[in-house]
Amino acid sequence: MQVSIEASYRFGPFQVDASARLLLREGCPVALAPKAFDLLCHLLANPHRLIGKDELLKAVWPRGFVEEGNLSHNVFLLRRALGESPEEHRYIVTVPGRGYKFVGKLDGVAFEGGTAEDAPLELGAGRFIPGFEEQLVG
Numbered sequence: 361m362q363v364s365i366e367a368s369y370r371f372g373p374f375q376v377d378a379s380a381r382l383l384l385r386e387g388c389p390v391a392l393a394p395k396a397f398d399l400l401c402h403l404l405a406n407p408h409r410l411i412g413k414d415e416l417l418k419a420v421w422p423r424g425f426v427e428e429g430n431l432s433h434n435v436f437l438l439r440r441a442l443g444e445s446p447e448e449h450r451y452i453v454t455v456p457g458r459g460y461k462f463v464g465k466l467d468g469v470a471f472e473g474g475t476a477e478d479a480p481l482e483l484g485a486g487r488f489i490p491g492f493e494e495q496l497v498g
Contacts, residue, residue: 369404370468376404383441395420396437403452403462412459435460
């Protein structure tokens with residue numbers, strides 16, 4: 361079971377406010393398609409974890425069948441919004457045939473009502489809470 365937590369994240373020059381659905385670069389809004397934003401939030405909620413394509417498809421498009429090309433296109437849009445070229449992997453790494461991973465350094469994470477230390481621990485198996493050393497088992 362996954363619990364939806366509204367969070368804000370900071371990495372590099374970016375800040376993400378999940379509840380406001382807002383991506384900022386050095387304080388200025390960055391245009392991002394809704395599904396690319398959902399993809400970014402899912403990657404940020406699972407930092408440094410390889411997330412399979414099937415998991416991402418179910419998380420970003422929970423209602424219905426979507427082709428893998430839609431996922432690839434939204435990863436492209438996300439990388440472009442983050443200023444990555446196809447050769448760069450500052451924030452998102454593709455593991456061919458398997459999925460994607462957010463590899464950027466998270467400088468800060470705040471959850472609705474507080475910081476990571478205040479967040480509920482019941483995130484489900486394989487989920488991380490930023491700031492904790494061990495992976496939670498649920």
